[in-house]
Amino acid sequence: MRGTIPGRRAAATAVALAASLAALVTAAPQAAAADGAARCPSGKLCLFQYSYYTGQMKTLTGSQSSLGTFNDKTSSLVNDSSKWVVAHTSSNFGGETLILPPHLGELELSGGSFGKTWNNNIGSVMMAATEYEANTGVPWLDWGPRQKRPAGLPAAARFGDLNNDSVPDGVERADDGRLWFLSGLADAQGRPKARLVGGGWNVMTQLVRHGDYNGGGKEDLYARDKYGVLWFYPGRGDGTFGARVRVGGGWNTMYEISAAGDLNGDGRSDLLARDKAGVLWLYPGNGKGAFGHRKVSGTGGWNAVNRLVSPGDFNGDGRSDLLARDKSRGLYLYPGNGKGGFGARKKLPYAWPSDAPVISTGDVTGDGLSDILRPIDGQIHVYYGNGKGSISGPYADMSWDPASRVRLF
Numbered sequence: 001m002r003g004t005i006p007g008r009r010a011a012a013t014a015v016a017l018a019a020s021l022a023a024l025v026t027a028a029p030q031a032a033a034a035d036g037a038a039r040c041p042s043g044k045l046c047l048f049q050y051s052y053y054t055g056q057m058k059t060l061t062g063s064q065s066s067l068g069t070f071n072d073k074t075s076s077l078v079n080d081s082s083k084w085v086v087a088h089t090s091s092n093f094g095g096e097t098l099i100l101p102p103h104l105g106e107l108e109l110s111g112g113s114f115g116k117t118w119n120n121n122i123g124s125v126m127m128a129a130t131e132y133e134a135n136t137g138v139p140w141l142d143w144g145p146r147q148k149r150p151a152g153l154p155a156a157a158r159f160g161d162l163n164n165d166s167v168p169d170g171v172e173r174a175d176d177g178r179l180w181f182l183s184g185l186a187d188a189q190g191r192p193k194a195r196l197v198g199g200g201w202n203v204m205t206q207l208v209r210h211g212d213y214n215g216g217g218k219e220d221l222y223a224r225d226k227y228g229v230l231w232f233y234p235g236r237g238d239g240t241f242g243a244r245v246r247v248g249g250g251w252n253t254m255y256e257i258s259a260a261g262d263l264n265g266d267g268r269s270d271l272l273a274r275d276k277a278g279v280l281w282l283y284p285g286n287g288k289g290a291f292g293h294r295k296v297s298g299t300g301g302w303n304a305v306n307r308l309v310s311p312g313d314f315n316g317d318g319r320s321d322l323l324a325r326d327k328s329r330g331l332y333l334y335p336g337n338g339k340g341g342f343g344a345r346k347k348l349p350y351a352w353p354s355d356a357p358v359i360s361t362g363d364v365t366g367d368g369l370s371d372i373l374r375p376i377d378g379q380i381h382v383y384y385g386n387g388k389g390s391i392s393g394p395y396a397d398m399s400w401d402p403a404s405r406v407r408l409f
């Protein structure tokens with residue numbers, strides 16, 4: 001039975017399992033065939049027919065709901081993969097579960113009560129990107145108790161909500177390339193809800209969103225692939241996306257892209273892109289998911305910046321603004337002038353290390369004012385926007401998947 005264990009307890013359980021497994025591994029007799037386990041290719045999970053890594057070997061790189069001829073025929077294994085492995089006593093991920101951490105190494109399954117359950121009794125194997133997913137099958141994001149955003153906010157203050165329930169949500173790309181929609185709210189069992197958008201997103205080098213770009217009233221997504229093509233993914237309003245549309249090529253010249261909302265005051269959401277020469281470009285949205293002729297936005301000096309974040313209207317004048325972090329850990333507000341440019345920048349009161357994510361999904365506190373998020377380990381620290389161009393806090397009352405390899409936006 002898979003436990004319905006909320007995040008933190010799940011992590012503790014997995015760590016305890018890992019510790020007990022480590023004891024099992026070191027207890028293995030030295031009589032093991034010296035070259036048996038070494039047959040397992042680097043980075044793979046290997047199942048062996050007999051004890052101590054002898055007999056036939058089956059190699060896995062991902063989940064398998066049935067092990068075919070290897071069903072109930074595994075007596076030892078090696079996990080050299082970077083994934084969490086969940087062995088099940090039945091096919092289709094049923095029965096009892098044994099959770100093994102990434103790069104566990106060798107595990108002998110025979111002997112004692114442990115062997116009674118597991119020797120020749122593995123029927124399916126799940127390979128998961130994160131510890132929580134190994135425990136519950138999904139990544140997670142928990143906003144905690146959330147106030148809904150007030151009704152009647154201007155469009156610029158309503159972004160970050162893909163499923164239109166007035167609560168912002170997260171999108172996470174796991175290191176296996178799967179994209180997850182995370183509502184940030186818990187289901188009836190107290191587990192944060194996640195929905196798989198799809199796989200293959202590791203080909204993308206930028207993922208950005210900020211409200212509606214095609215007039216459908218639903219939040220959309222832009223993604224740049226490693227070939228430099230920018231794609232538009234129209235939101236369906238439920239955390240998933242319709243058929244993508246090619247915006248154009250050549251976007252690899254851009255160091256960073258940011259979905260900014262309406263910057264030039266025509267009511268249509270726009271895109272900002274900073275090229276590798278340090279020029280910041282405004283791509284005016286055409287209201288259909290694509291863009292008109294670009295123009296230079298703001299003056300030079302953007303080479304000192306290593307992160308652009310679009311928080312919507314951050315100073316309460318109704319115009320979309322921009323946040324930028326420079327290489328000296330300074331986070332600055334660039335107030336939008338409503339004409340596609342920005343006024344004099346203003347430094348915000350907290351230092352932001354260069355390796356720290358700076359995230360905005362708009363207002364997460366329910367006061368209608370846009371906030372900034374910074375994940376630190378298993379918690380998300382909220383820097384409360386004051387609606388006047390500054391922030392206070394931080395306060396950590398949200399948690400998420402602590403795996404360092406995932407990206408939240």
Ligand SMILES: [Ca+2]
Pocket residue numbers: 160161162163164165166167168169183
């Ligand atoms: Ca939502």
Ligand SMILES: [Ca+2]
Pocket residue numbers: 261262263264265266267268269270284285
């Ligand atoms: Ca616009």
Ligand SMILES: [Ca+2]
Pocket residue numbers: 312313314315316317318319320321335336
């Ligand atoms: Ca503003």
Ligand SMILES: [Ca+2]
Pocket residue numbers: 362363364365366367368369370371384385
């Ligand atoms: Ca807020």
